[in-house]
Amino acid sequence: MTSLNDTEFIVRTIAQTAVDNEKYFGDLDSVVGDGDFGFSLARGFEIVLKDWDSYDRTDIGTFLQKVGITITGRIGGTSGPIWGTAFLRSAAVAKGRGDELGGADAVTMLRSAIEGIMARGGASLGDKTLLDALAPLTDAIEQGVANGDGGAAVMASAAASARAAADATTPMIAKRGRAAYTGERSIGSPDAGAVAVAVIAEALASSWGAKDDASSASESPGSDSPNSDYAI
């Protein structure tokens, strides 16, 4: 198992989940926003899937950068700049580090992505954005790595944290994006971006075990240590 493989698995799962949940994410956004979130995200990640084979895979950083450029450049709405910045900031951490990154690196990449999103969107924690799910997710991964948990266990814990955090955006008042224009009326529904983070984390958690099984079946015996770090 290499971390580049893991990275590809993660990015592909994010992309596929975004495409599969277009209507659900759009409906969430239309409660107080304008309903374009699901459409924008799906159209962008469709391009990522279409261009999949063409991305430079010299190392993890390069691969993530290429994906980030597609997302930043080609996804409209607020999703392109926000999600693209997350990929580009993660890529910058991984750049030149080859294709064997560990759990601690993944945490650093996620922290860098979070800082990038804050800078790009001018948002803080508690503003009722995807950050409110992404930060607890990252905390859970950091804790799991510190505990020496395996990849599947870490992802399961990260998904649970992201889901709880996404649910916890329901009583918040939106302070960024179009939902913010409705002020107090944004209270009572979860943030669409935070829910998207939770749904993606759950998709990763549920398929993580199958990924490792498939990976070990296709590689020579012994290449896949049960203690190997998950990638990002």
Added chain:
Amino acid sequence: MKKFVNDPQQFVPEMLKGLALANPDTLKYVPEYNLIMRADAPRADKVSIVQGSGSGHEPAHVMAVGPGMLDAACPGDVFAAPPMDYVYETTKLLNSPKGVLLLVNNYTGDRMAFDMAQELSLADGVNVKTLFIDDDVAVKDSTWTVGRRGVAGNFFVIKAVGAAAEAGADLDELMRIGEKVVSVTRSMGLALTACTPPAKGAPLFELGDDEIEIGVGIHGEPGRRRAKIVPANELVDILLEPVVADLPYVSGDRVALMVNGLGGTPISELYLVYGIAHEKLAAQGITVARSYVGEYCTSLDMAGASITLVKLDDEIEGLLAAPAEIGARIF
């Protein structure tokens, strides 16, 4: 919901193709970037004026391309800011020796896309400046957002800087004029019904038969509050009072008054609203010197209206009166 639509993903490209086919001598359509531009742009003797924003606001902004108005419009999908690449490529295509002015309605996504595109274009040596338009008084209390939204008032900014650009003004002068128009323009809208984006196929929110949504923007997002419908006289008060109070406009002012339809209100109702608003302003000593009634910046098929006022001085009035021609016309 019944609509003229094939594939929702092709809604915007098919609309733009129709617009180009209807104006073969004056407009050019660049499908790779959803770009609508004047056939003769860019011109070396004038600053290129570019407006971007989501689609669904027609005639803003793709139908506002023409002499004395925009040189190009770069729309995103319905209600979504254009992707950064589209803005970047548009800026390069419209590059003129006198520079490029980007007009952007103030929304998070648009700000981010245009900020990033401007950064890349400047690095390429394009002389580009960006002007943000934020005329909507409905969200003045949302100090934690990126500020007020840009709504129908953007038409006056386009008209004024478009006229000045046509007359040869340089980029700094256009920024000065644009900022001045923004500073004296205020709008407020209300919805009688929600709108239905093609990709969603259902109304964005549910309004009872006797309910109105007050303080809506132009993206179908809910407004500040909901209320029971009242007679037109009182609806005009709901729109006009916060607009007049915000700048404020005062007795003795000369103004341009726009009654803008949000896409699903008959012109007859808009003129009814206009008449009431005109008389209410006159009663306050405010003179309506220029009148605009119709659809300028819509929210797809939303029934409703917005009122915009612009405080006039000789310079702004002259620029608004200058000739202009756009693709959207009724004869």
